[in-house]
Amino acid sequence: MKLSGDTGTKTARVLAIETSTELLGVALVDDTGIRCEFTVIEPMIHSKMLVPLYIQALETVGWNPEDLDCLAVSAGPGSFTGLRIGFAIAQGLAFALDKPIAKVPTFQVYLRQCASYPRVGIVQGRARSQTVCALYEKAAPEAAGDSRTRSGFDELVPPTAVDSNRFLDYLGGTPSLPVWITGDAAEQFSKMAGEAGIEGVRPVDTHLRLPVPGILGLIGLEMFLEGNVVDASSALPDYYRKSQAEVVLARKAKKGGRVD
């Protein structure tokens, strides 16, 4: 795929930034594919290491920051702080370079990674009361409904902030089994299902349970070519959940001052 132009040599170059989970990743993507991908799985190093890591990637491939056409950032759901680290750095970079940002929905990255599974559940967030869950099913090849995702899945349950126990109850009562679970809580959730006696809820392969920057970059490149990008100043994460303080305040207001 090439950008329209007479020379035929212009290609779009994307820097992908993935910080939504404990996996910190950067990738450089152009129309030939993933040119470089670095990942580290280690909590609490994202803020310190992200910039040095992408500088290393740029130097490895021989690109200058000015050569980039777009930044692709994992937009969430994910760790609030993790997402903000990615966006804060991307904002600074994109603002200085005057380049747009493609906000790539993190669950689309999971789906692209898990494209070989017929049915995929995503459970993001390890605290059970603070999870975001979603459910997808491989679409029939000729179907092209509105709920069709980029990776050819139909969206059965859109990303929803819900206690993972409730999501498990829901799965137990649907015909949508077996289902393969991805997300940073995949293993934990599959265990919960086993303990609850719900069969057919299994984790995807270990290497597919966290979103990786290369796939993020490929989707980001598609979005850039579609013009589906935003200015640095309006590039913000999609949190999907309110802060705990707001949840408590809303509950108080609803129940006339009683907090449970």
Added chain:
Amino acid sequence: MLILGIDTSCDDTSCAVVRDGRQLLSNIVSSQTDLHAKFGGVVPEIASRRHLEVLIPACSEALEQAGVALSDIDLIAVTNGPGLLGSLLVGVGFAKGLAHAAQVPLIDVHHIAGHIYANFLGETLPEFPALNLVVSGGHSELILMESHGRFTVLAETRDDAAGEVFDKVAREIGLGFPGGPYLDRLAEKGDADKIPFPLPRIRGSKYDYSFSGIKTRALLEFEAGDKTEEFKRDLAAGFRKGVVDQLLNPVEELIRETGARSLAISGGVAANMLLRRKSQELAAKLDIPLFVPPRELCTDNGAMIAAAGYYKYQMTGSSRPQKENLLMECSAGLELQSWGEDI
């Protein structure tokens, strides 16, 4: 040298442009007070989200007001602690991306060093050694500065910070948020001698502060009192005097002991009217020059970070490779160290 200063340590998002550490060209502060008021205190997650929403607008405005472009900036200074970790991470992340892409050196500034350097934004600078009283919602410290970047903490609070107890007592009395400035205005109309708050005795320490005792006493007085407007005014006045007396109590002795040649007050509580008056009286009595920043530079702001960053960069930063700068980390409980000793 043009410095862009960024502070997102608590609930204000601020960007400023300063020339050569002294000349203020712009200072944009986007306050989040309204967002947090209904919670009665700063909610870290809400603060962090808002920082990310307003950083680019604040930064653009700061550059525009200063009449400069990003490409004119020679140094970026950012607060990396102490403060709310989630908030600090936003400012530091943004500053890193900016510094890398704009190929401008990046320097980390301790928030307290920033407050101290608010007094260096101007024509006349404090003479060394300078005794600094830094008072805010998070800090109450007396810090001696023998020269640029040499900090010795001589006294600190054992429990609550002065600004914190002002806010808490104000909240209990039913004043606005944050309560410190409201309490200050209310106290102006009261009689401080009606409900006196004597100095606490702190065992084993000559200079340290403790504000939790008088806070508790103020809350108990309020509970027991008749809650009339007159009572509230007098309570506010007595309590305010108790805090201010304690803040200034060690100053005279410390100035004599250290040979300090100037007294400088900074931090949000430096906007307190009684503290400003009493410190003026004290400085006049001791015949020592007093430095207090204008109100807008007392509360958190990017200009003070730019000023401190300028001097720190001269002392420590100019030879450091940019790759090392970009490894900068944040810490909620960062300790104040003299420059050059933290490398």
